[in-house]
Amino acid sequence: MAKLSLSEVSKKFHMDRSTIYRAVRNGRLSRSSDGQFDLAEVIRCFGEPEKMPQKIESSKQEGNESTKKLIAHLENEVKKYQEREERLMHQIDRMQALIELKSVAPTTAVPQQDATACDIHMPQYDKTQQNNDNKKNNELNIAENVAVLQQETAAYHTQMLQHATLQNVVIPKHKKRSLFGRVLNAVFDNN
Known part of the structure; x- marks a missing residue:
């Protein structure tokens, strides 16, 4: 018979540890002296373990890859x-x-005095x-x-x-x- 630890039962059957402890305390599930659970006993108490479909796992991987590409872009x-x-x-x-x-x-520029006598008749640009x-x-x-x-x-x-x-x-x-x-x-x- 296959034996499972508490954490293995929790993971495989997607159960919280407190639910497993409650089932042991109420007498619905028995535990061996080494603290292990018999697989048949766990199946009798909680039913068949839920299996994750391969499609979901592959879509998660594809989603991760596309997300990584989007992030890089x-x-x-x-x-x-x-x-x-x-x-x-x-x-x-x-x-x-x-x-x-x-x-x-403009403030630092030095104005030049070019005007000579001959420039008097020429219009000066201001x-x-x-x-x-x-x-x-x-x-x-x-x-x-x-x-x-x-x-x-x-x-x-x-x-x-x-x-x-x-x-x-x-x-x-x-x-x-x-x-x-x-x-x-x-x-x-x-x-």
Whole structure:
């Protein structure tokens, strides 16, 4: 006769240990002196053990493999998006450096005194007007670059959401932040 331990009975018959102890205490199941259970006695008490169909086990393995593939694919996508975000942050840093240089350059420039007596009759172009025009042009260029960056960021988020929708994955939406807010967030998150 086959003998089973308590843990083997619990696993094979999918019973909780407390249920087995209760059956022994009530006299429905007997235990030998060595603490083992007779297989025929356990079958008489609990019935035939439930067998897990092979289909369920194979589907679990297939599910695990597909899940692993999906996880690897999503990890690659996240890595690509992180690289793209890093490139965009470098562009933002570059633009801010340009803004700082443009704002510092006119104040440190030394005005030149080229006017000679012969230049009196020629109309002089107002240098402050020229500086203001340069500042406006620089500000327009910077504003255009920021707008392009914002469009690229919006396209990036749209692409990420479309990809996540295709994969049936929910990605939380982040609230819109200004350029300064994104830069501060990037600085403090990188530390």
